[in-house]
Amino acid sequence: MRWVTFDCFGTLVDWRHGLLTSADLIAPGQGARLLEAYNRHEHAVQAESPTLRYRHVLAEALRRACQDEKVELNEDDAGVLAATLPYWPVFPEVGAELSALRAAGWNLALLTNCDRDLIAETLRRLHVPFDAVVTAEDARDYKPSTAHFDVFRRSHEPSAWVHVAQSYFHDMVPAHRLGIRRVWINRLGERAPDETIIQTVLPDLHGLLTAVQDGRRP
Structure with a gap:
């Protein structure tokens, strides 16, 4: 999958x-x-x-x-x-971009430094179903540990896998360490401490389906 x-x-x-x-x-x-x-x-x-x-x-x-x-x-x-x-706002482009991924046949999952009960409240605001969620409770650790990624891989054995995240420190670094394709959502216009870690960069989720499908580099 x-x-x-x-x-x-x-x-x-x-x-x-x-x-x-x-x-x-x-x-x-x-x-x-x-x-x-x-x-x-x-x-x-x-x-x-x-x-x-x-x-x-x-x-x-x-x-x-x-x-x-x-x-x-x-x-x-x-x-x-x-x-x-549970009431913090969702970025405006999220619904359409996640829906486009699902329509193209991609499964969606969250790997979150959060509690199960808190993320359950947040999921209702995203308005797009997720097929899997791995929390810090499940991983018994917090990113940038690789525990979330390890739990997900053991449970779902993905045939293709792209990780998408805003945090260079919490997400891009461990995903790079594990050899997972990655898209950096650089909402804050940050400079990566190590450019070799970065593959695709977007300023927000607009165009995410294209980035995921073709794996283009910046």
């Missing part, structure tokens, strides 16, 4: 917008600062406790971000990111 696997948050769902606006709910006007501080801590929390539920990763990284930025955080508010995550 032919598969396209996706990261979810940052690739299909506007993670930055969701986190920023959620942080603004508890610290009005401080969302941008807290977003940047949060980014400095999330991977460290995951690396310290690879089996920690993602909702607890969100809360602990937010606590550390608030401490960095001298923003008072009531303990009751530490769960705001997990509470709002």
